[in-house]
Amino acid sequence: MGKKHATPLLDQLKEGKWPSFVKELEKAAARAPRTEDLIGQLEESYKVKIPLWKHGGMAGVKGYGGGVVGRFSNYPEKFPGTKEFHTARVNQVQGFFYTSDVLRKLCDICDKYAGGIFNFHGSTGDIQILGFTQAEAEDMFQELTANGFDLGGSGSALRTPAACVGPARCEWANFDTLHMCQNITKEFQNEIHRPPFNYKFKIKFAGCPNDCVASGARSDLSVVGIWKDNIRIDQDAVKEYAKTMDIQKMVVDKCPTRCMSYDGEKLTIDDENCVKCMHCINTMPKALRPGVVKGAQIRVGAKVPMVQGPRLGFVLIPFYDVEEDKKNDYAFFKDLVQRIWDFWDEYGQNRERVGELIQRVGVGNFLEEIGLEPRPEMVEYPRPNPFIKFEEYFVEDDEEEEGEEEE
Amino acid sequence: MPDATSGRVRITDIGPPDYEQFLPPIVKRNYGQWKYHEYIKPGVMVHVSESGEKLYTVRVGSTRLLSTDTVRAIADLADKYCGGHVRFTTRNNIEFLLESDEKIDELIEDVQKTLGFPVGGIRKCVANIVHTQGWLHCHTSASDASGVVKAIMDELYDYFVTEKLPAKVRIGFACCLNMCGSVGAADIALVGVHRRPPRVLYDRVNDLCEIPNTIASCPVDAIKPITHKGKPSVEVDEDRCVFCGNCYSVCPALPIADPLNDGVAIFVGGKISNARTKPTFSKLAVPFLPNNPPRWPEVIEAVKTIFDAYKDGAREGERLGEWINRIGWPKFFKVTGFEFTKYHIDDFRLGECTMNYSNYVRGGDL
Numbered sequence: 001m002g003k004k005h006a007t008p009l010l011d012q013l014k015e016g017k018w019p020s021f022v023k024e025l026e027k028a029a030a031r032a033p034r035t036e037d038l039i040g041q042l043e044e045s046y047k048v049k050i051p052l053w054k055h056g057g058m059a060g061v062k063g064y065g066g067g068v069v070g071r072f073s074n075y076p077e078k079f080p081g082t083k084e085f086h087t088a089r090v091n092q093v094q095g096f097f098y099t100s101d102v103l104r105k106l107c108d109i110c111d112k113y114a115g116g117i118f119n120f121h122g123s124t125g126d127i128q129i130l131g132f133t134q135a136e137a138e139d140m141f142q143e144l145t146a147n148g149f150d151l152g153g154s155g156s157a158l159r160t161p162a163a164c165v166g167p168a169r170c171e172w173a174n175f176d177t178l179h180m181c182q183n184i185t186k187e188f189q190n191e192i193h194r195p196p197f198n199y200k201f202k203i204k205f206a207g208c209p210n211d212c213v214a215s216g217a218r219s220d221l222s223v224v225g226i227w228k229d230n231i232r233i234d235q236d237a238v239k240e241y242a243k244t245m246d247i248q249k250m251v252v253d254k255c256p257t258r259c260m261s262y263d264g265e266k267l268t269i270d271d272e273n274c275v276k277c278m279h280c281i282n283t284m285p286k287a288l289r290p291g292v293v294k295g296a297q298i299r300v301g302a303k304v305p306m307v308q309g310p311r312l313g314f315v316l317i318p319f320y321d322v323e324e325d326k327k328n329d330y331a332f333f334k335d336l337v338q339r340i341w342d343f344w345d346e347y348g349q350n351r352e353r354v355g356e357l358i359q360r361v362g363v364g365n366f367l368e369e370i371g372l373e374p375r376p377e378m379v380e381y382p383r384p385n386p387f388i389k390f391e392e393y394f395v396e397d398d399e400e401e402e403g404e405e406e407e
Numbered sequence: 408m409p410d411a412t413s414g415r416v417r418i419t420d421i422g423p424p425d426y427e428q429f430l431p432p433i434v435k436r437n438y439g440q441w442k443y444h445e446y447i448k449p450g451v452m453v454h455v456s457e458s459g460e461k462l463y464t465v466r467v468g469s470t471r472l473l474s475t476d477t478v479r480a481i482a483d484l485a486d487k488y489c490g491g492h493v494r495f496t497t498r499n500n501i502e503f504l505l506e507s508d509e510k511i512d513e514l515i516e517d518v519q520k521t522l523g524f525p526v527g528g529i530r531k532c533v534a535n536i537v538h539t540q541g542w543l544h545c546h547t548s549a550s551d552a553s554g555v556v557k558a559i560m561d562e563l564y565d566y567f568v569t570e571k572l573p574a575k576v577r578i579g580f581a582c583c584l585n586m587c588g589s590v591g592a593a594d595i596a597l598v599g600v601h602r603r604p605p606r607v608l609y610d611r612v613n614d615l616c617e618i619p620n621t622i623a624s625c626p627v628d629a630i631k632p633i634t635h636k637g638k639p640s641v642e643v644d645e646d647r648c649v650f651c652g653n654c655y656s657v658c659p660a661l662p663i664a665d666p667l668n669d670g671v672a673i674f675v676g677g678k679i680s681n682a683r684t685k686p687t688f689s690k691l692a693v694p695f696l697p698n699n700p701p702r703w704p705e706v707i708e709a710v711k712t713i714f715d716a717y718k719d720g721a722r723e724g725e726r727l728g729e730w731i732n733r734i735g736w737p738k739f740f741k742v743t744g745f746e747f748t749k750y751h752i753d754d755f756r757l758g759e760c761t762m763n764y765s766n767y768v769r770g771g772d773l
């Protein structure tokens with residue numbers, strides 16, 4: 001282990017203006033000799049054009065069913081350092097805020113037990129420490145928890161929830177994304193660490209419809225901040241923007257519901273028709289601000305292609321009063337999550353995301369199961385076909401309709 | 408609780424550390440009180456609080472894959488300029504937060520000297536690429552990730568450090584259809600794809616795989632149970648298989664990686680934000696380009712073609728997908744020169760919804 005490999009292909013990726021991950025790997029290898037073999041194996045992959053990692057093999061820490069992703073090389077003789085080169089998903093700090101001290105501590109742990117290399121961060125949000133063996137996993141885990149860090153989710157578990165920067169550095173945060181994400185993450189530690197589900201489940205928190213954590217395209221449950229009342233307008237600041245910007249063209253004409261008008265002096269918004277898309281606010285942040293009656297919208301069912309095709313999340317709860325629920329330790333939200341999980345437990349199949357289950361059984365049945373009323377905000381438009389599965393009907397000589405009432 | 412075997416006290420299920428202890432003092436003082444923000448220059452913005460306090464952000468592009476040496480260097484910069492505080496973004500950038508604008512230029516110079524990383528990635532630019540592990544660290548990858556990303560960003564570097572595009576261009580790279588990079592709604596989404604069915608290791612299926620699970624993993628019902636040499640196994644219907652690789656995810660006896668036939672597909676025009684138009688997935692532009700390490704020239708050329716056509720054709724403020732919606736898909740294929748094939752017509756579930764049910768046509772060669 002620790003032998004330097006010739007890397008004529010990877011060397012070409014040390015050139016160029018953008019920072020080079022190959023140089024990062026080389027720096028890591030200077031501290032952790034095993035990482036030389038990671039570089040060597042990647043060079044080999046560049047030659048043979050396939051991955052050289054073995055499928056399967058378990059790795060983990062005591063009492064957890066996830067948080068560590070096992071990686072075993074197909075060629076341990078040639079690359080002994082990658083014989084085991086596991087990943088630990090370490091639950092990030094909300095909003096990705098760190099201090100220099102804690103970063104150095106994480107570096108010490110990464111050098112001591114692993115390959116001297118991280119992902120800051122993985123796509124779901126975790127810090128990833130790469131390159132430790134099963135024999136090192138438990139000690140590393142204990143050193144992490146002793147320093148206040150815990151593992152995140154993997155496998156058929158609640159994946160590490162993630163939030164945008166929120167009120168820490170954004171005027172558009174319509175709820176406290178960091179507080180809620182922290183609370184929910186702490187609440188569901190068991191579901192994160194001991195995979196109980198059919199497949200993965202993701203929850204993400206974005207402070208406004210700009211959705212900087214991309215919740216709407218990938219999280220089974222996406223909480224996106226929104227307001228109910230009127231956009232706040234500073235007409236003097238509008239006049240300032242008018243000096244450098246064509247407000248009619250760049251703001252008014254781009255409003256998706258044409259709910260704005262501008263007479264050259266004053267900007268008027270018909271807030272009843274505003275869909276809170278954020279465009280006007282994004283374009284004139286000094287002049288326009290979200291309203292003051294704030295909360296969030298909850299969407300459900302987003303996922304990537306596997307297995308039944310990609311889905312975006314659809315509106316489940318048009319307005320959720322986060323501030324009120326926060327006073328109650330987010331009891332409403334936690335109950336909603338639990339009801340969705342119960343439904344998924346009851347009817348879901350192996351490797352079926354909740355969005356796919358909803359697609360299979362129908363949104364109407366899903367709503368009934370989790371106890372939510374259908375609302376027109378949930379649909380783009382009502383059903384255009386007549387294949388209605390009526391549940392109420394008349395019986396001859398009976399004045400009452402049969403159906404739900406008499407079940 | 409004490410561990411039964413070692414007797415040591417084990418700490419578990421503590422969750423992430425309390426974020427409040429990591430917030431810079433200026434953030435704590437103005438938490439939830441931010442009023443507006445302004446852009447100062449590429450990679451630098453200022454947030455102004457109701458209290459009048461100003462918080463300057465310097466955004467720095469990173470490789471995501473970071474050595475401990477580099478993370479320590481980031482920590483040193485945080486000590487020197489930001490009272491020991493630093494944050495990261497969802498797109499692998501590092502953000503240094505300053506209480507005054509005095510040391511911005513010095514910090515930028517220091518970042519370039521000590522880290523060698525570029526400052527930029529805000530507003531009308533190419534954002535840092537969200538990506539996956541690729542061959543470096545994943546067994547299901549149909550391509551590498553870091554290498555292609557490096558090659559693309561070398562090419563588009565100037566558009567990261569400046570703000571001269573019509574709007575933000577977000578590129579994402581996922582090295583297989585599992586899409587851990589969740590790139591499905593990127594302006595330009597690159598996805599590692601296979602083009603051949605898995606090779607069934609008939610003798611090993613029974614030992615390595617749970618057969619009902621394997622059969623259920625297929626989106627097109629192409630996997631059937633069989634008996635092979637007296638033992639349970641499976642076979643794959645090649646006519647039905649869409650090469651997604653999901654069966655390999657659950658069954659190691661169905662390897663699908665193929666040096667000749669794995670490569671990269673490019674989708675365009677996705678969007679996550681709700682601004683102006685609804686969030687939407689990206690759509691197929693180029694079905695397949697070969698894996699050609701270390702710099703994937705065919706992929707770079709195609710990305711550049713899309714990028715240049717957008718840059719030249721879009722109006723101010725238009726995202727890539729909005730530009731295509733304005734000019735129409737026929738024109739997109741015309742200006743990029745990409746061939747429109749039967750692969751571009753959706754034939755998966757609900758695929759028919761994507762047809763043009765009207766007399767509206769424009770922009771192509773009629």
